[in-house]
Amino acid sequence: MVASAERNGGNLVILTGAGISADSGVPTFRAADGLWEGHRVEDVATPEAFDRNSALVHQFYDARRAHLDNVVPNAAHEALARLDAEWPGELLIITQNVDDLHERAGTKRLLHMHGELKSGWCRHCDGRTRWRGKMGVQAKCPACNAIGKVRPDIVWFGEMPYDMERIDAALQECDLFVSIGTSGAVYPAAGFVQTARYRGATCLELNLEPSAGSIFFDETRIGRAVDLVPAWVGEMVGS
Numbered sequence: 001m002v003a004s005a006e007r008n009g010g011n012l013v014i015l016t017g018a019g020i021s022a023d024s025g026v027p028t029f030r031a032a033d034g035l036w037e038g039h040r041v042e043d044v045a046t047p048e049a050f051d052r053n054s055a056l057v058h059q060f061y062d063a064r065r066a067h068l069d070n071v072v073p074n075a076a077h078e079a080l081a082r083l084d085a086e087w088p089g090e091l092l093i094i095t096q097n098v099d100d101l102h103e104r105a106g107t108k109r110l111l112h113m114h115g116e117l118k119s120g121w122c123r124h125c126d127g128r129t130r131w132r133g134k135m136g137v138q139a140k141c142p143a144c145n146a147i148g149k150v151r152p153d154i155v156w157f158g159e160m161p162y163d164m165e166r167i168d169a170a171l172q173e174c175d176l177f178v179s180i181g182t183s184g185a186v187y188p189a190a191g192f193v194q195t196a197r198y199r200g201a202t203c204l205e206l207n208l209e210p211s212a213g214s215i216f217f218d219e220t221r222i223g224r225a226v227d228l229v230p231a232w233v234g235e236m237v238g239s
Contacts, residue, residue, distance in 0.1 A: 009089035010175030013201075014080065015192055016095045016102070019181020019208055020225045024071045026099050047157045053171075054137050054151075061152040062134045065117045067208075073105035076180070076229035081106035086237045092170045096182065096189055098154055113161040113189065119153035121144060128153055161188060166190045171195045178204045186209030192215060206232060 018026070031213075043049050044060040074080075080093060084107045093110045097100055098117045102110050115121075120131040125144035139150040155161050171177065177196035184190050193203050193216045205217040206228040214220050221228050 009087075011025065011170075011173050012083075012087065012092070012126045012176050012178065013170050013174040013192075013196065014091070014093045014178045014180065015182060015189060016080070016097060016180045017182030017189075018097060020076045020095075020229070021071075021074075021099055021101055022096055022181070023074045023076070023224060024099075024101055024227045026067075026071055026097070026101070041157060045154075046158055047156055048158075049155075050151055053111070056144040057152070058134075058136050058139075061117065061154065062136065065131075065133075065135075068099055068117060071099075071101070073101045074226050076225040077105035077107070079230040079233040083233045083237060085108050089175075090170075090173070092167075094167055094170075094189075094192075096186070111163050111166065113155070113163060113167065115152070115154040115162065117152065120148050120150045121153040124149040147229075164188065167192070168195065171201075172199050174199070174201045176204065177201045178206065179211070179213075179217070180206045180229060182207065182211060184213035204232075 004203060014074050032036055039060060041051070044057050049059045080102065084091060084093065091109045093102065093107055094113055095110065098115055100116065100118055118131055120129050120139065122141035122144060124146035127141065127143040129142050135150060135152065138148055140147050141150050149197055168212065171192055172195070174196055177193060179193060182189065190213055193213055197203050197216055203217045205211060205214060205220040206225065207220065207222065208224060209222060
């Protein structure tokens with residue numbers, strides 16, 4: 001069974017998507033009508049949208065940031081934090097999510113490939129700062145004091161995800177690749193399974209329904225992340 005294929009200390013790479021945070025009350029990425037929490041993606045998630053109407057973009061992300069105060073990590077986040085603490089081999093958890101639920105659960109070996117809601121990026125000095133509360137169009141950069149140059153530290157459509165060289169290096173060396181709660185439709189993350197598989201890794205999918213890339217996985221388990229992830233982690237490090 002692939003779940004226990006490398007339980008003795010192999011290299012693990014885990015990719016998490018919106019599905020892992022859904023049971024915490026964090027909305028998934030896009031609704032069936034194509035809207036992202038009531039907005040067109042083109043209006044709130046592109047550099048062009050920010051240049052065109054920064055007030056709307058800030059309003060959107062300020063609301064999403066505030067919502068994080070009303071949610072808590074769920075059993076899936078907590079299980080991965082346990083795996084992070086107990087796994088003796090190499091481990092990298094890559095998340096497509098911009099929430100901070102993995103960190104709040106205790107995960108340390110973590111990479112946010114799409115940025116973080118609680119981070120601001122100053123376009124004047126290129127500095128990044130932890131951010132709480134509203135940002136808004138008149139936000140002042142704590143590093144350089146520039147006003148109106150801070151934007152959400154989020155990777156928008158048309159921008160390159162963060163740390164791709166580190167991600168690729170981990171995929172090249174992993175023994176087991178696990179995808180949790182992702183659609184398998186958004187690149188480059190959708191291609192991670194193919195990279196890992198080509199390099200000889202065993203590949204496991206945990207998802208509410210088969211993803212667009214399910215054909216590339218050795219095993220797909222269907223269900224809620226809060227049920228599947230703790231069960232799998234139990235298999236890896238003991239119940």
